[in-house]
Amino acid sequence: MARSDTRYREAFNDILAYCGTLEIDSALPSENALCQQAGVSRTVIRRCLGKLEELGVIRWEGREKRILRRPCEEDSIAIPPANGSSEDLEKRFLDWILRFDVPANTPLSVAELSRSFNVPQHELKEFLASLSRFGLVARRKQGGWMLLGFTRAFAIELSDFRSVLELNAIANVVDAPIDHPVWAQLADLRGKHMSLKERIDTDFHAFSKLDEAFHEVINSVVRNRFVVEFQKVISLVFHYHYMWDKTHEMDRNAAAIDEHLTIIDALEARDKDAAMEAARRHLRTSKSTLLSSLRHHDLG
Amino acid sequence: MARSDTRYREAFNDILAYCGTLEIDSALPSENALCQQAGVSRTVIRRCLGKLEELGVIRWEGREKRILRRPCEEDSIAIPPANGSSEDLEKRFLDWILRFDVPANTPLSVAELSRSFNVPQHELKEFLASLSRFGLVARRKQGGWMLLGFTRAFAIELSDFRSVLELNAIANVVDAPIDHPVWAQLADLRGKHMSLKERIDTDFHAFSKLDEAFHEVINSVVRNRFVVEFQKVISLVFHYHYMWDKTHEMDRNAAAIDEHLTIIDALEARDKDAAMEAARRHLRTSKSTLLSSLRHHDLG
DNA sequence: TATTTGTATTGAATTATAAAAAACTATTGA
DNA sequence: TCAATAGTTTTTTATAATTCAATACAAATA
Structure with a gap:
């Protein structure tokens, strides 16, 4: 009928275990010190001490807290299955x-x-x-x-917003210093794209994950809490819709791989205009894929 | 210990007033019709009808609901002061x-x-x-x-995010069709800026509102729910900080007016590059003003 | 005087419950 | 027969009560 006392239970077992490390008859530290140790308030600590005294593990009088006996298994209290x-x-x-x-x-x-x-x-x-x-x-x-859900309007606005963020990210990547981790990550991604391109006939399903990884790397250059927050939603939405629209899936993925590679090429050449243009093209493709997948599902 | 019955109370007074418009002995519509009228569920309507019967305003038996007498002032029930x-x-x-x-x-x-x-x-x-x-x-x-509050990091990231959104908006304005309302609004803003510029010595405080209006117009071109959501926070933050930093306030505002006018010039000339560059410069100024106002307040 | 403990107050998580909504069934009347 | 309406039951939501926990403050100790 009220909040759970899991906090107390965990703290108690914590303090109990700590008592086990101390010699018989030695003193426990101050309540405040115990608070710090268990990461709870004094209220909880005092409840624990009360229980310890009741069990006869310690003697507690004012600031006199002495170990009476070694704690055993039965002393600890059960912790409800943490959901x-x-x-x-x-x-x-x-x-x-x-x-x-x-x-x-x-x-x-x-x-x-x-x-x-x-x-x-x-x-x-x-x-x-x-x-x-x-x-x-x-x-x-x-x-x-x-x-309110994924209406057509929502998808369009989400796509547009994504484009704005991602084009900004691309611009930032171009200007990233030579020792920025993004360059190594892009080189790695290039390899993975080439590899998948060769076995696209059979493994085209693997592209969805690669796509997610690619956009994550691009956006990782922008250190901005607002961007990060949105990216979570954006990547989930696009990830799923990519998997939905089964029409020409292999062709679409093969084309997307080429688009990604074009972007990587331009970035590595530090060619900003080319990179932006390639990204714009890719984002346009993504948007129309998202919209057509909505069309195939239900509403508009 | 439970939810309030304001819904019922309001519905009751609603239906009571409706009864007042009916002739004695005439019939009330179906429960569902009354639901629609009052905008509540049937449960509430039935409670209202029960009360009306209890008061002797109607006779209610099955689907027979007839007005017995004209309702009076005392019949209505008090509605708790709607906070x-x-x-x-x-x-x-x-x-x-x-x-x-x-x-x-x-x-x-x-x-x-x-x-x-x-x-x-x-x-x-x-x-x-x-x-x-x-x-x-x-x-x-x-x-x-x-x-978590307006730390230095927060301000920087918010400014950067704002820049991304606003530069996108600028780009959209340039491409707006000739009959788009934004052009009339910009012409109007130009007038207001010129006017304020002339009396800046005395009225420089009025700039804060003008600044808000200017950025609102620019952003109004972008119809995007995510942008709109952010703009609310952004404009509030910048609005307040503008008012805070009293150092060189008049000079700052005079300079900002010129920056705005430069942007308007470039936009009206449909010169995208110039508009973007002018906007970038203005956003940089805004950012440093925001940061310095934070410095003057407390932390960093 | 700085810690530490004792006590009181305040706040938050969680539950219980009345109010409201929704679902389902029975009835009525064209 | 069936669409609309009313009767009844079930489910859900909004909100206060309840209990656990945190914090503030006073008293005591070293």
Whole structure:
């Protein structure tokens, strides 16, 4: 009926183990010192000390805290199975939308989502609130949330925004110093692209991952928290839609490999205009692929 | 211990007023029709009908709902003082941070904020969650939230991001068709700039608003939900910092007016390169003004 | 006087619950 | 027969209550 006491439980076992390292009759450090050690507040530490005294592991009177006996297995308390499943909620949520192709204007039930994602309701609400900044979801007048979703307009605006960010990144790469890690990464990517190009007939599915890696390297040059935040969403959306549109998939991927290589060539030649032009062409292709994949799915 | 019944109360008064427009002994429409009218669910409507029957305003039996008497003042129920103050929470929150110069790494207490902003706690939590997308606030390990705030790094990254967006906007303006409203707006702005330039000695404070208007017009050409979302934050931050840094304020503003006019000139001449270069110069000035205002305040 | 402890206050995570929405079933009347 | 309407049940949401934890402050100790 209230918050869990996992914090206390973990701290207790922590302090218990620490007691095990001390000699019988030796003194424990101050409460504040123990706070630091366990990374919790004094309130929790004092609760732990109370429990330790109750178990007869220590004697505790004022600032006198002495070890009475060596702690044993039974002294420690059980820690409830930590549902770490609220870890990468974002990835799993976008994954769900894209994989199951949840249509735009679907009402989202917090109760249902919290069950299926195994996450407390209030956490899900906070998450949805944060997503609303991307215009992906919105509050409904009659309460609850609504998936605005991947409409045609959303895709167009996302693509345009991506182009702006990525062209900026390209411009930055050209100006990167010779010892910047991006050059080694690009050389490596060139090799991987060439290799995949040779076995494209059979391995064309592998391109999606390579595409993600390529754009990640390009964007890694721009150290900007806003860019990073958006890149997460952008790469997921494009990654999935790439995998969807099965029409001419092999041809498309083969063409994209060439486009990537053209960009790498221009970058390594430090030819800014050529790099920008090549990137523009590639981004245009990407956009139309994204739009056509939407057309093939449902709405417009 | 549960949600408020404001919805019911408002709906009731709504339906009551509607009853007032009907003749005695005439029939009310179906429950569903009433739902539509009041914009609530049938559950609420039925509760309203129950209350109306209890008050003797109507007779209700199955689908027979007849007006018995004309409703009077005392029939309506009081609506708790609607705290519309959760309206522009975002503006007020940023306003608070900037105006009182709340330092970076300040722990934010949801309880306290919800009191001072007069907004329910859960709403504030959702708001903070959404702000976390901008990297302005973050969760703390020991619970609660933390204002990451306007550090030097934040200002730099925000400026850079702004430059990327705005240079893109400039490029779009140049390509805008002749009948696009932006041209009339720019002509108007030119006039206002010239006028302010003449009386800059006395009215230099008026520039801040003009600056905001100028950048708004430039960015209005880009129809993109992501850009719009960011522009809100960007304009607020720059607006305030402009007002802060009092050193050489008049000179700075006079110079900025000239920079704006140079941009307008280049745009009207459809000279893309000149416009971009002028914009770049102006954005550089803006950035250094922002940074120096931070230096004058506190940290770095 | 600087730590350390004792105590009180405040805040946050989580749950319980009333209000509202939505889903489902039965009834009515053309 | 079937579309619209009402009755009933189930589910969901918004919000306060509850309990754990953090922090602030006072008293005591060394």
